[in-house]
Amino acid sequence: MTLPSSPFISRILGCGSYLPERLVTNQELAETVDTSDEWIVERSGIRQRHMAAEGENTSDLATAAARKAMAHAGVTADDLDLIIVATTTPDSTFPATATKVQAALGVSRGAAFDVQAVCSGFVYALATADNFLRAGQHKTALVIGAETFTRILDWEDRGTCVLFGDGAGAVILSAEPKASGSPSVSESYQQRGILSSHLHADGRGHDLLYVDGGPSSTGTVGKVRMQGREVFRHAVTNLAGVVKEALDANGLQASDLDWIVPHQANKRILDGTARKLKIAPEKVVVTVERHANTSAASVPLALDEAVRDGRIQPGHLVLMEAMGGGLTWGACLVRW
Template identity: 70%
Template sequence: MIRSVVKGSGSALPKRCVSNHELAEKIDTSDEWIVERTGIRQRHIAGEDETTSTLATEASCKALEAAGVSADSVDIIILATATPDETFPATATKVQAALGIKDCVAFDVAAVCTGFLYAISVADSLLRTGMGKRALVIGAETFSRILDWEDRGTCVLFGDGAGAMVLDAEESDEQGILAAKLHAAGEHHDLLYVDGGPSTTQTVGHLRMRGREVFRHAVTNLAEVLTETLEAAGLSAADVDWVVPHQANARILDATAKKLGLDPDKVVVTVDRHANTSAASVPLAFDVAVRDGRIKRGDLVLLEAMGGGLTWGAAALRY
């Protein structure tokens, strides 16, 4: 059976790290208020010379190095982002050029915080049907550019960053992506969206969110899609070595693990250091856990996320 096998991962963060205390000097908030409600203690904010494409390129270089392969061997680049460098062309093509790849498939995927799950699922489909043999899948965001810094309920929640994975099409009975499930419910648009865009306001706009409603949907939807994905892979929660969730809020992570009966020690948590980096959060957290030795070859790993749309999804992979 042809499966999409993770050969290497990488991540990148902006140089500037902003603590809750620093935010409290400019916004009506406090470290205690933010930590109690979200678990976030700091986040990285992109500087003028740091963009979605530069962070994506840095993460990609590290993933290629970890995989031990050259950039010109990549057949497919899929970049998940809600904050592209430009309306068009796809930011993936800028990464392609920066990596020195002369020709390959390159495009962006927009599913907000679920973007990486959508991107890795599309890559898996393309690899298994023979469109290419090697894919570079990236999640990268500069959410700081679309935040309303006067809205203390949202601006403290997000950060910037990127994560990437190299996937190879290989014959394998065990290793690789075992199952993936994706969902969307557009009727919940108003719970999490940006109030601007080229075809409506001709402006970038700012992020708007109804946090309590998003929290409620997140816990229910994520628990259901994780169960659905495990069933599709013929596995149970007891088989799981690690869960790498979208890093939105520590309380969502705790509630989802409890609902599934998962050991909290098996959940990779980086939200305290990175805040919510949207499409970047899952591959960024995965790379952190690989590099610090928690995730090892042969481990069964669940990836999951929910974001604006609403969209949500999960994937089971044997690393």
């Protein structure tokens, strides 16, 4: 949850994204994987994905998205004092990918660290940055979701390898004093910013979605393993629950939302969650058919697209939500 007693509110000043140049269609995958375009589209809604080039690391994608977000927000490296990178695919076991981004951007002050909550990572990172800013510990934060997820896929497992892609998205947050005055005076301005965040985890779901490797357990990177049916069931239930939690915390109804920006895991999950919440499909930002599941990058990638094409406007109520391995899930409600 956020800090309701804080004199500050976190405002999103700008956003940016980056997709690797290489585009891989379902037809191209079918040349090497036992699958077809029809099979993939029917089960996931995915038609293509981007893949990082050889030598292109997660920090490269993250830095590119960060530069675009900084330009959009009108901030420089001298303004940043907090960098959080959400990623499941860091450049190295250590140091944090965020420190590489920090150096690449020319930032030499403040804090930089990674957050690992898989597909929920960006929501977790956004909530973390929000609380730092509300507490007055930092002024301007760069929050990034970045993945080279295709590097940890088993290309002989058609149930998982066709679902994922690479990319990065970023936002700039600023701690600003809360507006004063009566609610009747410029109410939308007073409310603009991150209204609340809601994070959950249940480690009993570990075996539903995980990587079968790690420095401590096997000394290897490992590959993604997933029980798709069970993940689908948990996703629709947990995501609908956390969206309702966010709405209830702010005294709102689903009909009050202008946009939902969900984790782009699977079109069927997006549709199922919207139906459960009775939210009109046209209010859901969907990019999964072009980006596939980019894990921690999917929410900021979709957010940036909806901001850039003009769908999301100042004053709109925007709810971001995601679920990932762990199991982890969460939501963040923003008045843009």
